Amino acid sequence: MCRFIFKRIGYALLTTFIIITLTFFLIHSIPGDPISPQNLGKYLPEDAVKAFKEKHGLDKPLIVQYGMFLKRLILEGDFGDSLIYIGRSVNKTIKECAPTSAIIGGQAIIIELILGLLMGIVAGFNRGKWIDQVAMVVVILGICVPSFVVASLLQYIFGVKFNILPIYGWGGFKETILPSIALSFFGIAMFGKYMRNSVLSVVGEDYILTAKAKGVSKTNLIIKHVLRNAIIPIVTLFGPHLMFIFAGSFVIERIFAVPGLGKYYVDSVANSDYTMVLGLTILYSVLFIFSLILVDILYGIVDPRIRITKGDR
């Protein structure tokens, strides 16, 4: 198992390196740079532009810039300074804003898992009954209605109509509630749908009949035999979704004025803020890759059939 994890981490590092390289050259191949005329350049005198380019090494050949970036990243763990926001380093931005995004994302995941799985289980066991049909309507709405519509509706209902929760802003737990709910809407629908299907397919399995023939009580049958097996496919969904929750939150962050990472990610691409784009891309890809490793480990725990045995590599 240890060997398996080390091997996976090795591959993960390699993948990250490839992503860094690709992102570096792609972002530099976009026409213009942070101080070209269509961005900041038109307000600056020529000397200032030259000085800026020299300071950030933008006047050197691309391959040299790549070497410099890698050296700084590997030796110092430093993504560099933002090219747009003066005096703001990428590392600091991540340190300050990532926890904010993580709180919203984390809460959303918890809501998704609890409500989504519960809905899927209830719908699965009551196939064709009214509760199943209600759940399916919720699923379709959750998947079809974009998150910003849900966000606005939530703001209207809880902020304006009942006036119980703040419409936007950041500070205490209260402010995190609406963004988390808005963000979780899609996930609830997705987990609900997949869990329902998974429950339905497990209920029809022969081993459920075996358990019934053993005299297992209904509660035990559902928990030990049905859910234990129905959860396996859900684990696969969980990893990539973890990433989606982080990256997909910038719309929600905008609507609720949450100071998360999403704002910087979108802005930096628009402004050709090379260091910021690279820094955030690396952060997201590392998160994604490690969520996949997490899924593999989780999979081994929930499904004994694919557990790595001692002899295997």
Next chain:
Amino acid sequence: MQKILEVKDLRVSFHTYAGECQAVRGVSFHVNEGETLAVVGESGCGKTVTSKAIMKLLPEPPSEIKEGSVILFKDKNIVNMKEKELRLLRGSEISMIFQDPMTSLNPTSKTGKQIAEGLMIHRGMNKKQAFEEAVKMLETVKIPNARKRANQYPHEFSGGMRQRAMIAIALACNPSILIADEPTTALDVTIQAQIMDLIKELQKKLGTAVILVTHDLGVVADVADRIQVMYAGKIVERGTTDEIFYNPKHPYTWALLRSVPKLSTKNKSELYSLKGTPPDLVSPPVGCPFAPRCEYCMEICEEAMPYATEITSTHEVSCWLQHPMAPKVEVPNELMVGGEINGAS
């Protein structure tokens, strides 16, 4: 011998979009303590439905056990039992082995734990006691390295071993009746023989009555005490194993016996196969359901259901050929090899 299970006029229907499919149409039989009763018939004749109905394992809806059906187990009617009573019965008094061992074991639970589960429910054992007992059960069904095996998952077992584990689960609480629903169909021939021997041996040891559901008369021959032949949701002939093999009366039983390949056949004649398919049970025929496929079909066969004729106290057949006015029909030649009807060997 005492009757342990008595089924009277069992009728089971499935409600489908096409209409009500009458899978079992008035089946009556009994099982004595410690004996083996084989239920034989082709696919779709209602044998599996009958066996599942005994444990009330059929999902309702779409299935329905019709009013008037009686399944008496130790003088209690299973049909009227509540879920709670049924749970006490299942696994402890009546157990079941299913057809496909590859899918009948829970893939995410250790084999030992699956055997222990029944013991914990019915015998009130704690985890440790139940596990120890499960190891003993695995030894009983002749799985080597039982302790190690009990800690393994079903996917680490071969097909034959899984069926042994299934038998261990079924027999763990020492039930009075074991229902084996085609226990060897999914296994290869050598393993089939081993599993049948195991069932036979354990039955003798534990005194369990076995209801063996199968479509393979070859499997039945040296295991069963009595055989009943089912066709289109009805029992068409029943008798002791000897009576069915040496003195079969129903043309359907003849057809079944003729389609068993025999070692003694020397000429290169083609193996007999019964033409046609069983009737649609959504609208079952008025007369004998076998009439359209029967070589000896008479006018009456299509108009009225034949009643059961008693040949001996144990041998009963539902066929118009038994009527005193019916023409005398000889048993087909192939079944008379060297003066005896063969199929048993």
